[in-house]
Amino acid sequence: MKLKTFAGGIHPPDNKQWSSHKAIEDCPLPAEFVVPLAQHIGAPSVACVEIGQHVAKGQEIGTAKGFVSVPVHAPTSGEVIAIEYRSHPWGPSLPAIVIKSDGDDRWSTELQPADPADLSANDMIERVRQAGVVGMGGAAFPAHVKMSPPPEKKVRTLIFNGVECEPYLTADHRMMLEEPERILQGMALLQSVFGAERVVIGIEANKSDAIALFEKHCLGTAVEVVALKVKYPQGAEKQLIAAVTGKEVPSGGLPMDIGVAVHNVSTAAAVTDAVIHGRPLIERICTVTGPAIREPKNLRIRIGTLLSHLVEVCGGLVEQPGKIVLGGPMMGFTQLGFNAPATKGTSGLLLLRTQDIDPRPEGPCIRCARCVQACPIRIMPTTIAAYARRNLLAEAAEYCAMDCIECGSCSYVCPAAIPLVQSIRYGKAAILAEKRKSS
């Protein structure tokens, strides 16, 4: 059978052998949690507890500010010992609530389970919002916003993303193998919210065990399991849509413009917890992997666990890492150290040795067009990057710089080691700043 896919893309070594066979383990609770108030795309939440206050597990400690924002919750029961600027995975220090665990790990009594049969779509969306659920694939966009498309944009096709195309990461893979019921329940809930006619789960062909398992579970239901070609960035929203439906999201548009919505499989599981059990998003699966860690693992971690604790749990370092990356190697954030906490979007912690990174000096563009061939959205990275570096923003925008999904395929294939994706990112930020200034 010919596997479905999109045009362009690259084939990096997937390196999933480090952790793909390891069952999910519960990460032992650390003594202290650092819960950043900004973990999602949109306005950061605002602290609603005081220093010295005792909080229960799952209690709201930061309220959402505005529609595109979600609350944050206490990952365990304990005492708030500080509300201050702490290291954040995004780089700069940002406000965070520090909680000292009391060791009881006692749930808040205010959380109410519910029967989804009694809930309307709006009730479910509200429960998801209150639970602070965000897209768990890495970008951490508030899930309730994605679940509330304007009425004129009807979502007919609902796609679940079990692709996990980033090299090294195996968190979604393990979750699909070990907790398919949680995912399937969430898929059913999301289908009823959207009223979608077609439900698809896309899984990359290198996870044949997950494909077989879901095919078994979905037999006789309306859910289609689609095996996808192993290629990066197969799990990017627009590329997944192209592979599954053959349709293209218009430039500058959203998937809902063509009647499609995409959610990660882990988001579906979080939706189950939120809607049925009333439990907020305080834990997630995170892959700790790479050649510099002694024992790679898939861990169920609480949000706010420091990276240093994760390293400790995984047996410590083999050697001093050359690069610490949160998320996958293609789109993850490089870290300054292990002081930052894991957030809702932390799908992996990757530790590379010095010899694994390749700091070649930049050379001149030889016009080989490999970046153009690799680009999954079919723009011209080399041209846009050149414009962006010369601050010719109007020209960069004309060549569709704003459509770039920053997947990094262009930088990966560039034989001259030109920082293409970084230049385009810089150009995008400058274009947005210019727009804000003029409006």
Next chain:
Amino acid sequence: MLAAILSLGCIGMVAAVALGIAAKKFAVEVDPRELAAMEVLPGANCGACGFPGCAGYAKALVAGTADINQCPPGGAEVVAKLARILGVEASASASEFAVVLCQGDNSKAQLKYHYLGLEDCTAAQRIADGPKVCPGGCLGLGSCQRACPFDAIEMTATGLAVINREKCTGCRKCVAVCPRQVIRMAPSEATVHVLCNSHDKGAVVRKYCQVGCIACHLCQKAAPDAYKIENFLATVVYEHHNEAAVAITKCPTKCIRDFSEGYPDGSALLPAVADKPHAA
């Protein structure tokens, strides 16, 4: 033979007259200033001004949509000539110079991480607020140098921007492009500056920079009028710049510098004999 000469001659005459009339009738009025500007511009058509070649720039100059200081290869000389042609004040009047308020190069100030990406300060600043631990220090990737039309900025080997006071015309392009606002304008006659831009407390500054201002107030004690200290950072009050020099030896971290005596360490620039205002 004769017939051929006559007929060809007639055709030639008719064509010449027609062309002559057409040239008069359809003549395109060119502003003489545009032609003069074209003469002055280097003619390399490099596009550094942002216009399609020198002709495009000359046209924009006359139309008033471009400034006279946009031709980097031409430098100060071209600016002066263009100013004469267009009858505008040269912006190189240099009542103000730009100063980089930092001397914490990579040998003196600590780095957070080893930056490998795009050689551009704004791009580097976007990654975890820049590779320097100091939140205000010069990143040393040369965005200001590339923005300077007058080749007045030197990047030292250890990553610090130093502005040549003899070449600076006060055009403010470097000020606009710096993502950390470490370049400031100061009156050209003021040669003493506090070369630090960090508002952190003294103990914090000491941890990451050998030459940062620690807000110890010793300069203010030596010359009360010439210094003000706000938010843990001393600055020279330029109205009283004449009195500022006495504090230079008092500063424990040596972050006050008199540019008439020398540029920051690592710079190849030599101090001007008399720190004269730029003659444009």
